[in-house]
Amino acid sequence: MNKRHGDSAAIQPEASPLRVLHVGPGRGQRGGIASVLAELGAQRDRFQREAVTLSIFETHGFQSVKSLLCFLLLDVPGFLVALVKGVDLVHFHVSIRGSFYRKFGLYLLARLLGKRTIFHLHAGNFQHFWRNGGWLTRHAVSRFIRGADAAVAVSSAIAAELEVYRGNAHGLYVIGNTACHAEAMAGMALHESPCATGRDSSPYVAFVGRFTEGKGIGELLGATALLNSQGLKIQLRLAGAGDMERWSRAAHSYGVSDQVRFVGWLQGDEKLRFYRDAALFCMPSHFEAFGISTLEAMLMGRPVIGTQVGGFLDLVEEGVTGYLVRCGDIEALAERIRHLVQRPDIAHAMGQAAVSRAMSRYSVGAVVDQYVLCYRRVS
Incomplete structure (x- = not known):
């Protein structure tokens, strides 16, 4: 071949x-x-x-x-x-x-x-x-x-x-x-201390992409609601463009609107800060040819939770730089989010491995x- x-x-x-x-x-x-x-x-x-x-x-x-x-x-x-x-x-x-x-x-x-x-x-x-x-x-x-x-x-x-x-x-x-801009900042991520993640007192789960059904936003909201029922309340922030009103209503219907924030289309340093201040990056896409936002998150030292489709299979090394779940599996998605939120030491180690993998391959x-x-x- x-x-x-x-x-x-x-x-x-x-x-x-x-x-x-x-x-x-x-x-x-x-x-x-x-x-x-x-x-x-x-x-x-x-x-x-x-x-x-x-x-x-x-x-x-x-x-x-x-x-x-x-x-x-x-x-x-x-x-x-x-x-x-x-x-x-x-x-x-x-x-x-x-x-x-x-x-x-x-x-x-x-x-x-x-x-x-x-x-x-x-x-x-x-x-x-x-x-x-x-x-x-x-x-x-x-x-x-x-x-x-x-x-x-x-x-x-x-x-x-x-x-x-x-x-x-x-x-x-x-x-x-x-992702040349993120690559230029990757050295900072490699030298980041485990306690440096997140400028907020409550680090969030980050999503960057178009606000569409195919990006798995429904599953992400469902996983957030499931974690609520299990006693873990996470913050979710979504950056991108699309039908924000539709997904705001969906967040309300899941009972998680107070935990979800849409931050709009981000570029340049603002987008890189968005990755750096997050606990992890999550995009449960139904299909993903490559995943530029996933690569950017990796270069910023963030572990990734994605799905077992497309570019995720090349980008993410299972259990090393993040986790891949079956498309549409809300229970598995919630469990992986829980694991990384409750174990910041593991999230940090995965983020460091993500930087190295991204730099060596892309x-x-x-x-x-x-x-x-x-x-x-x-x-």
Whole structure:
């Protein structure tokens, strides 16, 4: 199998110049892929040292008729101009629905002009999209993934899924994401004393992600209520964006509204402080392609409680850097939260192990090397 995880690309200084165009969301859009592109953009100098010139082409979304027209009238011509001006390799960052259809249309144009292409899957729920998309969508998926010169998955679980769509493992790579800002602060987490966790008198359980059903917020609220009935009252803080009103009502219906606080969308130092002040990080997702917030929490020295799906299986070492429970298992979720809240010594040891694991597998340098290796093999 031609998958790579953690390899170094020993590219010699005389390597021929390579121009790579990354295609993904932009124009103020938020989410996992936008974060990945921001991380890659911040590493242009590292890529340049490997003779790889990196540029990013941002597309409009399909949220409205106006944005659809902007895509057709601005993005498509702009993409063609970018290709004609000089690109050796087009790297498509793909999720589901509109993200897939936009990239597929641009992929056809890139192939028409003879450009080499990479399909990079970031969605943990892509199989559901494929299954319910109809014959035309399944045909497009097959043509896109099989026709690309290489396919990249953000985790081993996604790679196994891509191998099925692709028909084989040839040209298939596993390349995780990075969190450069958190990485720069990881040294502080490694030297943190066991009693330094949390600036509040009552450290909280932290969640960072979109406020959706698929992120397991219902199970997290249910586990909080279950712990209440067992005599343990925890504080829960949720950072992110989405239908806050819906989940505020849900917290009220579970009888835990006085323990739950929604802090909104956090960025930069504010988000890192949010991780550092927490007792632990918990995200009981139904699907998770990678888990950038999980990586950030690990780099900030926090143990993780996640589910036995997707990127968690790569990120979290069971019983060492955190715990993974079955998706939807509220009882197991509550028990793991209880264990780490009541044993801060174990939580601290797991947090320290989490920093080391994150740095060894997902440092910026290691991940850039994996990208460069992929590009050189494809070109």
